[in-house]
Amino acid sequence: MKNSSPRAAGSRRFGVKACTYRVLPFLVTAALLTGCTAVASTGSTGTSTSTSSDSTAVVAIDESTTAAEVLAANQETHDDDADYEWEDADVVPVTLDGDSATVDSSAAGSDAVTISGSTVTITAAGTYELSGTLDDGQIVVASTGEGTVRLILNGVEVTNSTGSALVVTEADEAMIVLADGSTNTLADTDSYAEDDEANAALYSAADLTITGTGSLDVTGNGADGITGKDGLIINSGTITVTAADDGIRGKDYLVIDGGTVTVTAGGDGLKSDNEEDATRGYISLTGGTVDVTADGDGMQAFTDVVFSGADVTVLVGGGNTATVSDDVSAKGVKSGVVTVVDGGTLSVDAADDALHSDGTVRIASGEVTLASGDDGVHADTALDIIGGSTTVTTSNEGLESMAISIGGGTVSVTSSDDGLNASSGSSTTTTQGGGGGGMDSDGGETITITGGTTVIDAGGDGFDSNGSATMSGGTLVVNGPTDSGNGALDVNGTFTVTGGTLLAAGSAGMAVSPEAGSAQSFVAIALDSVQDAGTTVQLVDSAGDVVMAFESTKEFQSVVFSSDELVDGESYSVYVGGTASTEVAAGVYADGDYSAASNSSTVTAGVAATGTMGGGGGGAGGGGPR
Template sequence: MKILRRKLVAAVASVVLAAALLTGCADESGSTASTAASTTPAAVAVDGTQTAEQVLAANTADHAAADAADYDESSVVEIALDGASASADGDGVKADGATVTITAGGTYRISGTLTDGQVVVAAPDATVRIILDGAAITSSGSAAIAVTEAEQAIVILADGSQNTLTDTSSYASDADVNAALFSAADLTVTGGGALTVHGNGNDGIASKDGLVIAAGTITVEAVDDGIRGKDYVVVDGGTITVTAGGDGVKADNTTDADAGYVAVAAGTVTVTAEGDGIDAATDLVVTGGTLAVTSGGGSGTRPDEETSTKGLKAGVITVLEGGTVTVDASDDALHSDGSVRLGGTSVTLASGDDAAHAENALVIDGGTVEVTASVEGLEAADIVLNGGDVHVVASDDGLNAAGSSSGQQGGAGGQQGGAGGQQGGAGGQQGGA
């Protein structure tokens, strides 16, 4: 796990907080409280000061390339799917009944329908571009597309095309290939077309290395995880809709400290997951785009003790610096086992537990944070409010800092509704726990 740099951070800006008073400690009307009290800025030792740029620089670089979708039309090898069989015209590919195997680097265009078959890429150390141009591939025994060997696989959705991948209804517990669109190599999905993925047996789209989504209209339905990359999942564009029985979007490398991250820079991502919405083993970074997540049935559903149903979850640090984020989660809406820094994103959170929870530090440097429903609003060992607008509705503490907290207006130490305040705050003079 990465060791986050510790730094003294002073709270120097105004923040407005509207927080529900403690249950059993509120006034008789049970109304929420809004604070506008000044406190002396205080410096506290926290983590969570890293910018998105710093966090990403400390991680392994993603493989995104501006020319990923570029190819020479004259060199494209055509693959035609015709129901129960396929044919190919060119080098580097062979068709055997309903199985198509690509064995060399190059660009291959796939069109037509395969009712029960598979496209396999076994091209060691090569870059393979697959253009899906009106392709519908269904497999009753494995993945629809399985990249078992390659240096890099690039799936290009032809402009205006509609494409569908459907896999088997079950995989062996030790199966290496276990997603409708599977890659053992770095995988990029891009282009101006549409792709619908049905992950009937396990995951929808999965890479055992890194996964970059650069463009396209992508719809994923999966019985387990929707979109999974081992080293990272990076979204640089596109319109992505995920419905998952497990986690929505996931990076699960827990071995390498510089991997296992999720980054969203642009595009529109909508996730509905029975498990976690976004699950990053290490870092979760949002610098742009629109992210809407519903996990575990939403804030009106009691969290399941056996299943993690957090909205956005990170193992080390979450940094939200741009774009718009909306989360409706059964468990914590925004959770980090390390720290959280909010620095410019418009964030709306609803939770059946904590709206924002950090085991170490929660630092708010700017943007807007609107908590519409929660038990604990903002909870961390250290809470620092440096700027932005923060509004919290909570049935218990609005702010709960186990270590220390600071902020000029409405932060912990305010008169009403803030942790440590005079009225309704935990440990306050009136109604405090």
């Protein structure tokens, strides 16, 4: 009779592809790592390419990039449908009995099982069903031939005071099947020597797959919980890992296709750390439920982290209110090349950055909720959001990268400092004002808004580019700072608007507006005094129709508004008070009643803002000194 272990729904293999050029929709020219790690980009001057020292290929993102495409450029996993099926007649029963074990000698293949005291060694490919307890022993797989060594754990409890509880020293491939309804536990020594190769409660030097519908409880007392020195796939099962150091580590790749995985780690939660091959060292979560609590990074991949269907919760470093030392990395999710969210749910609470990449971050679909003691999302090279829901509930800076692009989805950012911050960390500051009144120079960074709905609540600058900014579509609402040392908008270079709806409210001292002469007009409203939170401001055209109504959530004195309803050079009346109706975005309304409001002033569309502290201007400036 043929038996099988059910595969997780949606699990799949990814083919190997040569690394290819994938073009960014914004100007980025920075090498990331070795191998498939440089960035190709397009800007106003065409396509530019920066490659790493070995010049083998490029990893970047464009508007068609999906999770599957990112994974397809990496090493193919060892996952194979045939591994999940076997014949009942071929199963070799092994019974663990305290300080010894027995094997059914009548079973074909039993001669591949040797027992020496409390050590059970399996030396050939085949299917072995283990049950019982080893009080202080070890299960060893040492198979030099071809084929998969399949271990069915059916009520197994193994502890080892001197090393790993289950170790695969050699095999073509290894698979652990958690028998239906079974509970299995593995626990190792509390101390390993520095030169110990096997240093996890469950250790495999070969490609390893964990599947089945039972449960596995792993305690890594001395170091890691589960370590795969090649590839590691978790297909199904209920797996709980508690580790002194890293929770689950797959050197070449770590793939979670399904099941329920819970990790508590003194080091990193999930990790893939092959530093020698640019197509390896990645983490992929395509399904299942994953819950990680870690003192180090929640997830750390030398190359890519890809989410495409799993429900993931990460708590690191004690969360966003905790303080960690400078020598500890407590980031929620960290990648060396690319982080892609293309489905599922991701919730992160981190003492440091919630999402961090030394290269690029792309959010294409799914639901992302982030709380951070530093940046909500930080990408050294580029951050691209084209869909899904992204919510930063608390942060120092919300979204930070050299190039930020939002083309779709819904984005909500709450930050104590800048909401959106386009920064390379190397912008220069001049010592003279003039022009638009700013003191900072254009550092080449960009913010590009082409679609979606973005709402910002910032304690510092709301929308801040150390370079330039463009908006051609979508909706952008900025509830900016209440102090005059920052502005709702702060753009060092040019800020042009050709489409979309922009509403930015904040303090008046550093007020900045779009570039005068932008294809889509705007108004810059400066009120005589600071208005209380909850105040309604309405913009009325010469026909008496409400063009825009805004109901603030914070104190404000400056409002910048742009939409296709404004006509350059036309005058509009500003009313304070009344009621707003027909909400089109958070706090922004298409209609209102100003009969009980007071007429504050008249503004002319297309005239740039003038900050009272030397900021503002139509794009040449961008605010005073930081």
